Amino acid sequence: MTAPAYKRILLKLSGEALMGDDSYGINRAVVERIVAEIKEVSGLGVEVAMVIGGGNIFRGMAPAAAGMDRATADYMGMLATVMNSMALQDAMTRAGLECRVQSALSLEQVAEPFIRGKALRYLEDGKVVIFAAGIGSPFFTTDTAAALRGVEMSADVVIKATKVDGVYTADPKKDPKATRYQKVSFDEAIGKDLKVMDATALTLCRDQKLPIIVFSIFKEGALKRVVMGQDEGTLVHC
Numbered sequence: 001m002t003a004p005a006y007k008r009i010l011l012k013l014s015g016e017a018l019m020g021d022d023s024y025g026i027n028r029a030v031v032e033r034i035v036a037e038i039k040e041v042s043g044l045g046v047e048v049a050m051v052i053g054g055g056n057i058f059r060g061m062a063p064a065a066a067g068m069d070r071a072t073a074d075y076m077g078m079l080a081t082v083m084n085s086m087a088l089q090d091a092m093t094r095a096g097l098e099c100r101v102q103s104a105l106s107l108e109q110v111a112e113p114f115i116r117g118k119a120l121r122y123l124e125d126g127k128v129v130i131f132a133a134g135i136g137s138p139f140f141t142t143d144t145a146a147a148l149r150g151v152e153m154s155a156d157v158v159i160k161a162t163k164v165d166g167v168y169t170a171d172p173k174k175d176p177k178a179t180r181y182q183k184v185s186f187d188e189a190i191g192k193d194l195k196v197m198d199a200t201a202l203t204l205c206r207d208q209k210l211p212i213i214v215f216s217i218f219k220e221g222a223l224k225r226v227v228m229g230q231d232e233g234t235l236v237h238c
């Protein structure tokens with residue numbers, strides 16, 4: 001059997017990925033299916049670090065636009081990512097996959113603090129590590145957290161799971177002629193404002209030469225195909 005294309009990955013899941021077809025919250029069946037896919041990839045010997053968003057529960061931007069203090073709203077968003085991380089850890093434990101949650105905010109009763117060296121050791125031991133609470137600061141996103149933790153963990157790639165199976169020339173829902181990029185450079189993605197990740201995350205990955213693959217978590221088996229280096233999603237490269 002061919003070996004995986006990557007030894008260590010940073011998988012970024014948006015909070016919405018955990019919602020399935022629901023309009024809010026955490027869909028148990030969806031979480032279990034995602035965990036099964038992660039377990040399969042981990043079983044191939046790939047080290048899996050993860051960052052999860054919080055958009056299925058709370059995002060800071062909208063309440064801030066409606067008048068709430070932005071930093072307060074963002075801390076609430078970070079707490080939402082902790083809930084998602086705990087749900088995923090619980091599902092992984094039930095599936096027999098060892099997992100540790102490290103939080104960028106101090107929440108010692110529910111999660112370990114983020115300690116880089118410890119996280120690296122967990123990964124080397126084959127445990128999944130979920131980085132919760134983003135980077136721990138307001139005015140950032142979990143995309144940026146994924147880029148930062150990916151660099152800190154010396155991941156080979158950031159794999160961003162979305163609802164769409166890659167990066168398109170235009171919004172495929174609005175433009176039937178939109179086509180998927182198999183590969184796109186960071187400069188083109190940034191220059192054309194393609195919907196890959198936010199600009200802070202993109203420039204960090206570009207500067208640190210950390211490639212990104214955007215793929216759909218809703219396509220069964222897609223995560224494994226990405227990890228095996230098959231044509232799936234869009235590769236954003238230097």
Ligand code: UDP
Nearest residue numbers: 015053054055060074077078134135141142
């Ligand atoms: N957030 C933050 N700092 C971070 C990461 C997240 O303030 O480092 C807040 C922000 O309000 C954001 C929310 O947490 O809207 C949830 O994260 P995000 O929107 O990235 O989640 P996703 O869209 O991936 O579900």
